[in-house]
């Protein structure tokens with residue numbers, strides 16, 4: 001098992017005014033999976049993503065990566081683990097404005113000590129090799145997100161966590177970006193865990209999880225995922 005969370009709970013606020021964002025959630029994922037997390041606003045999707053990725057601590061419960069208890073790690077070890085083993089993309093692309101596309105992507109690989117990643121191959125996979133000398137402001141939103149994906153993958157993460165990766169994109173561009181994520185999952189076996197408000201995106205995942213009121217209320221395998229281009233955008 002790549003990642004396993006056991007009975008994780010998380011609240012925000014104080015003892016007089018607490019919001020329980022996660023209630024004893026169990027979750028496990030295997031290498032190569034493609035999981036989409038859906039659910040109503042405020043249900044706990046982002047909190048689940050942030051706790052699984054160790055960005056947020058949990059109040060109780062356990063989280064294991066390849067059998068290793070990440071909560072038992074020191075802060076330094078945890079930071080090290082995050083830097084080397086997992087990656088994120090968000091609605092905003094967070095590219096460094098002063099750096100070219102290639103330099104932005106290299107920032108990602110800088111964190112990988114093994115340096116075995118073929119950056120050019122990755123750029124080709126995402127169709128951005130011809131943009132390598134451009135600056136973020138010269139790119140469209142879809143191109144910027146593809147650069148952000150390349151940067152995230154340049155350290156060869158075990159899991160790519162995505163929080164609303166198409167939230168700032170129109171339907172056509174959003175589907176194109178999803179198509180690249182589909183390809184990365186299929187060709188590189190990168191595990192993808194994605195939070196989205198676009199319910200139709202669940203149809204292209206291998207597994208769909210619904211979160212409501214801090215709990216997983218549905219966890220369904222998708223036996224015949226559709227391609228990104230067929231996703232219903234609503």
Ligand SMILES: Nc1ncnc2c1ncn2[C@@H]1O[C@H](COP(=O)(O)OP(=O)(O)OP(=O)(O)O)[C@@H](O)[C@H]1O
Pocket residue numbers: 012013019020021039040041042043044045046047048
């Ligand atoms: N840092 C925080 N401080 C206080 N409350 C928080 C914090 N983060 C989340 N919450 C609360 O925890 C609950 C779950 O929030 P979360 O963002 O995980 O839900 P979500 O399903 O991702 O929502 P959305 O779809 O609107 O992004 C909400 O009630 C939210 O207000």
